[in-house]
Structures are given as C-alpha cells and as structure tokens.
Amino acid sequence: MDEIRLIIASDSVGETAELVTKACTSQFNQFGKALDTVRLPYIETHENVDEVISIAKEQQSIVIYTLVKPAIRKYMKEQLEENQLKHVDIMGPLMTILTEELNEQPLNEPGMVHKLDEDYFKKIEAIEFAVKYDDGRDPRGLTKADIVLIGVSRTSKTPLSQYLAHKRYKVMNVPLVPEVDPPELLFNIDPAKCIALKIDPEKLNAIRKERLVQLGLNDDASYAQDQRIHEELAYFEKVVSRIDCPVIDVSNKAIEETANEIIKIVTSRRSSKS
Known part of the structure; x- marks a missing residue:
C-alpha cells in the first residue's frame, strides 16, 4: 500500500x-x-x-x-x-x-475538553481585566465590568478583584478620595453591579498604620490619622448614597467571605431584574 x-x-x-x-x-x-x-x-x-x-x-x-x-x-x-x-x-x-x-x-x-478550555480562557480574560482596570485606571472599564467595587484605600479592593476574577467575573475597582471626583460614568452604569466596601474607622486606622510601617514610613502620617479617615469615610457615604448600591462591611471579613457575599448580591439583583 x-x-x-x-x-x-x-x-x-x-x-x-x-x-x-x-x-x-x-x-x-x-x-x-x-x-x-x-x-x-x-x-x-x-x-x-x-x-x-x-x-x-x-x-x-x-x-x-x-x-x-x-x-x-x-x-x-x-x-x-x-x-x-x-x-x-x-x-x-x-x-x-x-x-x-x-x-x-x-x-x-x-466536547467537555473544549468547555473546560473555554472556562480557562474566561478566567484568564477576567484576571487580565482586573489588572488592567485596577484602582480606577481607565473609566471605560466601568461599562465592561461585571462587578464594580467602590471603597476608600485599604478596603481590599484589589485582592477582592483578583479573587473574583478567578471565579470568572470581570471586576473593576474604584478608589474614593475626597480630593478626586469619581468618574461621572460611575453614576450612570447599572447600580446592580456596584458594591461598596465599608470599614470600621478603627480597623482602617490599624491597617493603614501597619501598611505605613511595611513601607518604612512614619505611622503618624495623615494617611492614618483619625481625622483623615473620618473625612474619607464621610465622602464614601456621600458617593454611595448617590449610586444607591449595596454596602458590605469588610471590617472583620476574610477575602473569601466578602467575595461570596458579593457574588450572592450581584447574582440575586440580576435575577430580580430579569
């Protein structure tokens, strides 16, 4: 032959x-x-x-x-x-x-192998999305995101974004700072996909002081002072009330616990709208 x-x-x-x-x-x-x-x-x-x-x-x-x-x-x-x-x-x-x-x-x-492959690539895409739109870098990510996390500095926005990305959610996080207006688009997107991360002032103070020490800086910087923290949290409440989105207190929660709560909220709100 x-x-x-x-x-x-x-x-x-x-x-x-x-x-x-x-x-x-x-x-x-x-x-x-x-x-x-x-x-x-x-x-x-x-x-x-x-x-x-x-x-x-x-x-x-x-x-x-x-x-x-x-x-x-x-x-x-x-x-x-x-x-x-x-x-x-x-x-x-x-x-x-x-x-x-x-x-x-x-x-x-x-075709299960291809379904697994598709699942893998969705995860990679979500991880890349979280990196690209971390810390509010590009407002255009707001319309593309599945979940938008809002909070002041040191409320675990970035690790939460990465954790949720491994669950194949495209997550963007937006830091709230009194001196910087959040993107106007934040108030125009569907509030059902927005989650605000609240934290106890004393807990935030301890976290920020520890962070300053890790960076080799003085822990009495304004970043970790009570007055500054209360000012930021008041601004946080103002923005959140305008968006009218769910709020999760992350003061004593592990990343996994907060992430599961976020998924439940986002899923249930989407279901009620469909």
Missing part, C-alpha cells in the same frame, strides 16, 4: 483524536508512504456511524475514534469488527477503567 488512510471520527470536533494520531505517526519515517488523514466530526447517530463505515470500507482506512456516548461507541465497535476494519478506540478503554475505579458514571457529554 503506497498510501495509508486514516479516518478520525469524533462526536465533537475531533481534535483529541487528531493530536493522538499525529503523536503516533510522527514516530515513523513512513518509508515513502503517504498518510491521508480525514477528520469526521460530530458522529452522534447510528446513521453517522454508518457513513464512517462506508467511507472506511471504500478506502480501506484505519478508523481512530473518540466517542463518549456508550451506545454510539458500542455500535461503532460492532460495525468496525463486522466489516473487519482496523480501528482504535482512544477513549473507551480508559473511560471503562475510570468508571470502575471512581465508582462513578461519566457525564457522557461530547
């Missing part, structure tokens, strides 16, 4: 089977023989399997398949054996072993 024909049959797009096939064929010099590979995706019915068998018989092809639905996989195997066609079931044997070892039935849903 001057040409070896391979059919890659899958109930999804067939990338998994093609990658395995390429990994195997790359180990051979082929000695002048050509490899003709055809991918046949979305094999989901008996009729689809019959088409694969017909093509394989006509071309005397080797069939490499990844089928997760047991009934279709069983029918494929039966037809291949009946027609004495060479074949490789890439997923079936391992699925059987895992079912026994895990004592759990598989989902049997085609």
Whole structure:
C-alpha cells in the first residue's frame, strides 16, 4: 500500500483524536508512504456511524475514534469488527477503567475538553481585566465590568478583584478620595453591579498604620490619622448614597467571605431584574 488512510471520527470536533494520531505517526519515517488523514466530526447517530463505515470500507482506512456516548461507541465497535476494519478506540478503554475505579458514571457529554478550555480562557480574560482596570485606571472599564467595587484605600479592593476574577467575573475597582471626583460614568452604569466596601474607622486606622510601617514610613502620617479617615469615610457615604448600591462591611471579613457575599448580591439583583 503506497498510501495509508486514516479516518478520525469524533462526536465533537475531533481534535483529541487528531493530536493522538499525529503523536503516533510522527514516530515513523513512513518509508515513502503517504498518510491521508480525514477528520469526521460530530458522529452522534447510528446513521453517522454508518457513513464512517462506508467511507472506511471504500478506502480501506484505519478508523481512530473518540466517542463518549456508550451506545454510539458500542455500535461503532460492532460495525468496525463486522466489516473487519482496523480501528482504535482512544477513549473507551480508559473511560471503562475510570468508571470502575471512581465508582462513578461519566457525564457522557461530547466536547467537555473544549468547555473546560473555554472556562480557562474566561478566567484568564477576567484576571487580565482586573489588572488592567485596577484602582480606577481607565473609566471605560466601568461599562465592561461585571462587578464594580467602590471603597476608600485599604478596603481590599484589589485582592477582592483578583479573587473574583478567578471565579470568572470581570471586576473593576474604584478608589474614593475626597480630593478626586469619581468618574461621572460611575453614576450612570447599572447600580446592580456596584458594591461598596465599608470599614470600621478603627480597623482602617490599624491597617493603614501597619501598611505605613511595611513601607518604612512614619505611622503618624495623615494617611492614618483619625481625622483623615473620618473625612474619607464621610465622602464614601456621600458617593454611595448617590449610586444607591449595596454596602458590605469588610471590617472583620476574610477575602473569601466578602467575595461570596458579593457574588450572592450581584447574582440575586440580576435575577430580580430579569
């Protein structure tokens, strides 16, 4: 045979089977023989399997398949054996072993790898978004964000943004400082996606003093003085009342606890609007 024909049959797009096939064929010099590979995706019915068998018989092809639905996989195997066609079931044997070892039935849903990939890329996109729009750098992020965090300095806005990004939420945070007006767009976006982070003045004072010490600065700087803190918190209340958004007290909460509360609020408010 001057040409070896391979059919890659899958109930999804067939990338998994093609990658395995390429990994195997790359180990051979082929000695002048050509490899003709055809991918046949979305094999989901008996009729689809019959088409694969017909093509394989006509071309005397080797069939490499990844089928997760047991009934279709069983029918494929039966037809291949009946027609004495060479074949490789890439997923079936391992699925059987895992079912026994895990004592759990598989989902049997085609395309799960690509769903996982999509989920991964959404997470990366959310993380990049949080970095890009951290600390109110670009007001244009307000319309694109899933969640907008508002608060004075040292209310965990940045770590919360990153934590929520790992949950695939695009988060922008906006610092509130009396001397700087927040972007006007903040008052025009949907308040349902805004969350204000409140903190106890004494707790904030302790956090800021500790931060100054970490930076090698004097802890009696105006940044950590009671008068300044009360001034900032009063400004915070003014802005929040204008936006009319939910407020979470983060004084004694862990990042995870606050994040879960944010997700619940945002989810419930969206549901009530739909």
